[in-house]
Amino acid sequence: xxxxxxxxVGHSFFIILGLMGMLFLAINVLGDPVELLVDEDASExxxxxxxxxxxxxxxxxxxxxxxxxxxxxxxxxxxxxxRIPAREIVFRMLPNTAVLALxxxxxxxxxxxxxMWAARRPRGMVDRIVNILSFAVIxxxxxxxxxxLILLVxxxxxxxxxxxxAGLGPSGWLYIVLPALTLSPRVIGRNAQITRATxxxxxGKQYVATARAKGLxxxxxxxxxxxxxxxxxxxxxxxxxxxxxxxxxxAVEIIFGWPGLGKLLVDAITxxxxxxxxxxxxxxxxxxxxxxxxxxxxxxxxxxxVSYK
Amino acid sequence: xxxxxxxxxEQKANxxxxxxxxxxxxxxxxxxxxxVSTLFLIIVILAAAFAPLAAPYxxxxxxxxxxxxxxxxxxxxxxxxxxxxxxxQRFFLFGTDHLGRDMLTRLIYGGRxxxxxxxLGVIVSGALGLLLGVIAGxxxxxxxxxxxxxxxxxxSVPLLxxxxxxxxxxxxxxxxxxxxxxxxRWMLYCRVARGVVMSLREQAFVDAARSIGCKxxxxxxxxxxxxxxxxxxxIAALEVPRNILTETTLxxxxxxxxxxDSSWGLMLSQGRDYIVRAWWVVIVxxxxxxxxxxxxxxxxxxxxxxxDPLQRWRxxxxxxxxxxxxxxxx
Numbered sequence: 238x239x240x241x242x243x244x245x246v247g248h249s250f251f252i253i254l255g256l257m258g259m260l261f262l263a264i265n266v267l268g269d270p271v272e273l274l275v276d277e278d279a280s281e282x283x284x285x286x287x288x289x290x291x292x293x294x295x296x297x298x299x300x301x302x303x304x305x306x307x308x309x310x311x312x313x314x315x316x317x318x319x320r321i322p323a324r325e326i327v328f329r330m331l332p333n334t335a336v337l338a339l340x341x342x343x344x345x346x347x348x349x350x351x352x353m354w355a356a357r358r359p360r361g362m363v364d365r366i367v368n369i370l371s372f373a374v375i376x377x378x379x380x381x382x383x384x385x386l387i388l389l390v391x392x393x394x395x396x397x398x399x400x401x402x403a404g405l406g407p408s409g410w411l412y413i414v415l416p417a418l419t420l421s422p423r424v425i426g427r428n429a430q431i432t433r434a435t436x437x438x439x440x441g442k443q444y445v446a447t448a449r450a451k452g453l454x455x456x457x458x459x460x461x462x463x464x465x466x467x468x469x470x471x472x473x474x475x476x477x478x479x480x481x482x483x484x485x486x487x488a489v490e491i492i493f494g495w496p497g498l499g500k501l502l503v504d505a506i507t508x509x510x511x512x513x514x515x516x517x518x519x520x521x522x523x524x525x526x527x528x529x530x531x532x533x534x535x536x537x538x539x540x541x542x543v544s545y546k
Numbered sequence: 547x548x549x550x551x552x553x554x555x556e557q558k559a560n561x562x563x564x565x566x567x568x569x570x571x572x573x574x575x576x577x578x579x580x581x582v583s584t585l586f587l588i589i590v591i592l593a594a595a596f597a598p599l600a601a602p603y604x605x606x607x608x609x610x611x612x613x614x615x616x617x618x619x620x621x622x623x624x625x626x627x628x629x630x631x632x633x634x635q636r637f638f639l640f641g642t643d644h645l646g647r648d649m650l651t652r653l654i655y656g657g658r659x660x661x662x663x664x665x666l667g668v669i670v671s672g673a674l675g676l677l678l679g680v681i682a683g684x685x686x687x688x689x690x691x692x693x694x695x696x697x698x699x700x701x702s703v704p705l706l707x708x709x710x711x712x713x714x715x716x717x718x719x720x721x722x723x724x725x726x727x728x729x730x731r732w733m734l735y736c737r738v739a740r741g742v743v744m745s746l747r748e749q750a751f752v753d754a755a756r757s758i759g760c761k762x763x764x765x766x767x768x769x770x771x772x773x774x775x776x777x778x779x780x781i782a783a784l785e786v787p788r789n790i791l792t793e794t795t796l797x798x799x800x801x802x803x804x805x806x807d808s809s810w811g812l813m814l815s816q817g818r819d820y821i822v823r824a825w826w827v828v829i830v831x832x833x834x835x836x837x838x839x840x841x842x843x844x845x846x847x848x849x850x851x852x853x854d855p856l857q858r859w860r861x862x863x864x865x866x867x868x869x870x871x872x873x874x875x876x
């Protein structure tokens with residue numbers, strides 16, 4: 238188990254290094270980093286000046302080594318737009334994204350009991366309705382749902398602010414309602430689908446027949462036996478969803494002006510702020526790996542059969 | 547003579563009734579959700595394919611005097627291309643946008659790009675994944691290890707992050723979005739193809755083919771690929787709506803389709819500023835995306851279900867059951 242965890246962490250570490258290497262090579266070999274830093278109509282002298290200023294006139298392998306050395310110390314250079322270290326900006330945005338993700342994800346848990354309800358009678362009325370609804374909600378473009386909610390709830394009914402951010406404290410909770418509601422339907426739908434599918438699959442297995450044959454109450458069969466075995470797939474999927482929010486909420490963050498990592502990355506790309514782009518890609522990848530690792534741990538805890546050599 | 551015509555008509559009637567009573571058609575008619583979503587998809591795809599014929603008005607024409615007309619309204623469009631200028635009464639089913647362009651026309655042309663991005667993305671990533679999956683599953687060994695470790699790496703990078711990085715470096719364009727889908731989604735097909743090929747290559751019919759002297763290339767193309775069509779198609783059908791939704795998000799963020807081209811995501815992004823004054827510029831393209839994605843999803847689920855022989859039998863049988871239930875009920 239311990240050896241497995243060490244290998245697993247090493248694996249994630251290797252993936253992040255690989256991803257960052259790909260980013261570096263793509264920027265420096267496929268394109269010219271100066272082009273990503275200056276405006277399209279900059280003069281030759283300005284380009285040469287910036288190239289020298291950022292040390293981009295040095296050979297590629299020197300910069301490649303420096304890039305990884307900087308990663309090790311989490312030094313991403315100074316943001317070109319905000320004139321403060323890119324690391325600081327990224328760490329300031331990280332909790333905002335995490336809180337929004339957790340709230341939306343928390344609402345999404347509603348999908349699990351819905352899926353269980355549907356699985357009680359496969360092909361029954363409840364099952365059909367839950368099935369269609371779950372496909373409907375995963376087909377909605379999220380940012381469009383956000384715009385519709387702004388129009389109906391914020392503009393027409395004037396119940397909540399259209400967009401903005403007032404800190405993560407108690408005074409700012411009004412601002413998180415709409416973005417979280419926008420993000421949650423997809424998670425509810427996917428949770429319901431996966432719960433339903435795994436429960437139905439488990440219910441076809443022998444141990445369920447045995448449990449019923451020995452006279453166990455149907456509820457006990459469902460919740461003590463079936464759910465326990467189905468939980469493994471459900472937890473894996475829910476972990477994926479939480480990891481997905483680390484940058485999957487980008488469009489919603491932008492619509493609601495929520496200062497998270499996704500919005501930061503897109504703003505940095507538009508402003509040609511290369512250090513912030515690198516820093517936010519790194520942090521997003523790090524968060525995704527971390528959550529995946531956590532899911533793996535829970536997985537082993539839920540299913541003792543999974544033994545890692 | 548008359549008799550001949552009679553026989554001919556009877557034969558024709560027989561063919562029609564045979565088709566009509568065919569289990570597949572009957573099953574379709576009783577499964578109205580699949581029927582409606584399939585019909586909707588056919589209409590949307592035909593409209594997109596024949597956009598110049600299907601669109602009521604020219605794509606680029608702007609009528610600034612007619613801007614932000616609500617759905618189901620009509621107005622007088624001026625044609626300044628001919629002298630003296632002529633006017634023409636026009637009907638706008640879905641209203642007009644901020645430049646006085648007909649929403650329905652924009653929707654049909656936008657759908658052309660949104661759907662082709664979705665479909666081409668699936669074709670390119672499917673071909674890439676299929677190729678690598680077959681190689682990994684058939685030859686095994688080191689090459690299999692390399693391919694599957696690469697799959698693991700790509701699996702752990704979030705789609706939108708990868709898309710933003712790639713489009714940031716390559717620049718936004720139609721082709722580059724398809725490249726993004728190829729890079730970001732090939733792993734799904736690769737995993738499934740590898741799994742199927744690994745089990746097939748151990749089967750007697752592959753051994754038999756090899757024993758009569760078939761080369762690897764012939765075994766793969768004639769004996770293994772036909773068995774891969776169904777599993778790959780069922781993934782593909784569910785991947786198209788996913789690609790369409792991703793394309794709309796990318797276009798909305800400004801990393802996707804660029805004007806003067808149009809896609810449903812771009813229409814939403816352009817309409818966003820006018821949402822308070824004219825709700826339809828946001829609701830109409832959003833509904834188009836939603837209904838198309840939903841239809842693709844429902845169609846994909848149906849395809850997955852009927853590709854399983856037991857489920858297919860159940861689906862074909864359901865007509866009989868519902869008919870019997872109807873008889874019993876009356």
